[in-house]
């Protein structure tokens with residue numbers, strides 16, 4: 001991956017984390033390296049057990065890496081205890097102090113930093129305003145709703161103005177509507193404070209809508225780092241392509257890779273131009289992916305052809321399942337719906353599938 | 366099974382329960398009743414009177430033993446609670462490791478080793494120290510009581526700690542609290558009910574002890590229970606009943622407090 005401009009807030013270099021020893025040893029993180037830029041909304045995305053929380057805990061200092069370095073603005077912090085790191089965490093369970101009021105919770109970090117009383121007071125007031133909780137300042141944290149607790153947890157972590165804010169699935173305990181609200185709220189807070197956010201989620205939609213960049217993880221490894229567009233349109237490997245959104249997998253023979261583009265000959269005999277994933281090793285046969293909305297169904301001949309098998313209506317769009325001639329694989333095409341018009345096809349129709357020049361991506365595995 | 370099993374509907378259940386209750390409470394009720402006996406007998410009723418309470422409260426030996434009991438219980442319970450709190454923190458705030466179960470067993474040793482064995486062992490051990498140092502004060506009793514009170518203080522404190530979310534202490538550390546500050550500002554305030562419960566339990570246990578005290582005490586160091594034991598050897602008067610009744614009342618009050626404190630959440 002080419003080095004990007006801008007300062008790095010966090011640099012994770014070759015970090016391994018092994019739990020247990022001997023035969024029972026599990027590598028929760030397997031040589032992970034990633035750079036997180038200043039002021040960015042960075043998301044760790046991956047299925048359960050892939051090591052997201054472990055990586056976050058290493059950055060927070062609740063645990064220490066088995067190998068590797070973690071740099072915060074260039075300083076290795078891997079072995080510092082949590083209270084010496086200018087990094088704060090929003091816990092999944094919120095972890096608000098039950099014996100303190102909302103305001104005392106928010107002021108806790110500043111108090112521990114021995115800030116003058118007046119400054120603490122002013123900052124707490126500012127934070128309460130930022131998360132719109134002024135009216136509940138003197139409530140016990142057990143006497144406020146889940147969404148409000150979430151805001152307090154955010155305000156508490158933001159109050160000491162950390163260099164980096166870590167959020168471990170902070171929205172997973174909220175219901176759908178509140179979750180959507182808090183997603184917007186989080187983005188607003190990040191813009192307003194300019195603090196670097198490292199956000200953990202296993203929800204790909206949440207990751208795509210909120211992040212500046214996303215790291216997709218699987219079994220202790222980072223598979224791909226990129227903007228939501230990169231991750232969605234240019235997945236590097238099968239896992240990423242499959243984990244995020246829906247996609248069609250095709251087998252193709254590759255000829256001539258140049259400037260990140262390749263000529264891929266599909267089984268139907270048609271040749272298309274496809275972008276090539278980073279780290280692609282030239283080989284005769286490779287997997288090509290095409291997102292359902294990047295292909296077009298046509299009446300005439302096109303790159304692929306097949307028989308319409310199933311039409312599924314979704315309101316905003318329609319999914320048309322096509323059984324491909326020759327390979328017998330299923331290919332899904334997504335069409336935007338127009339008002340009071342059908343999709344133009346019926347089950348049993350013969351149809352062509354047009355794949356544009358910029359629609360396909362060759363995976364590295 | 367056709368019908369769900371209910372112990373209450375088994376033949377003889379009510380009878381057995383009644384017998385147990387009578388066996389448990391009848392002697393105590395009789396003891397309390399005869400504390401108010403006018404006659405100097407613990408078996409023949411001679412009318413209601415408070416005179417035994419009065420005579421007990423004016424008996425210099427009783428006062429002396431009571432004060433000593435309280436002094437030992439207060440100091441031993443406090444020391445035991447401090448030790449138990451540290452032990453509970455050390456055994457719950459680390460990831461489990463081999464040998465942890467052994468440590469639980471070590472801490473709870475006084476619950477398992479027969480008191481008489483501990484009593485004899487301490488008698489021999491302390492008598493040596495007495496010879497070497499010449500010291501023969503209350504220190505020995507306090508040390509012994511502290512030791513056997515530790516598990517009683519430890520259990521409620523540990524129970525409370527185990528119910529406490531570890532992420533609270535993590536959050537404190539994350540917000541720049543040093544381990545000591547995290548303990549002072551977060552762990553301790555949330556642990557108080559457990560500590561108080563442990564303290565009260567230890568206090569009652571110390572107050573009540575006979576066997577170890579009997580072995581460890583030097584001359585003139587009677588506690589209330591050993592004083593009572595000595596009196597009974599010479600014959601029982603309702604004064605003993607009166608003292609027992611007062612003692613019972615005190616224990617009930619402390620145990621009730623313990624119950625409310627340990628039930629308190631948050």
Ligand SMILES: Nc1ncnc2c1ncn2[C@@H]1O[C@H](COP(=O)(O)OP(=O)(O)OP(=O)(O)O)[C@@H](O)[C@H]1O
Nearest residue numbers: 019020026028047048049050051052053054055202
């Ligand atoms: N303290 C531990 N001891 C042993 N194994 C652990 C420990 N913590 C995590 N693991 C293992 O490490 C792997 C990664 O765990 P981690 O909690 O980082 O996953 P995650 O990506 O956060 O998953 P989730 O989405 O379910 O929270 C898992 O296989 C887990 O079982």
Ligand SMILES: [Mg+2]
Nearest residue numbers: 052053054168
């Ligand atoms: Mg997790």
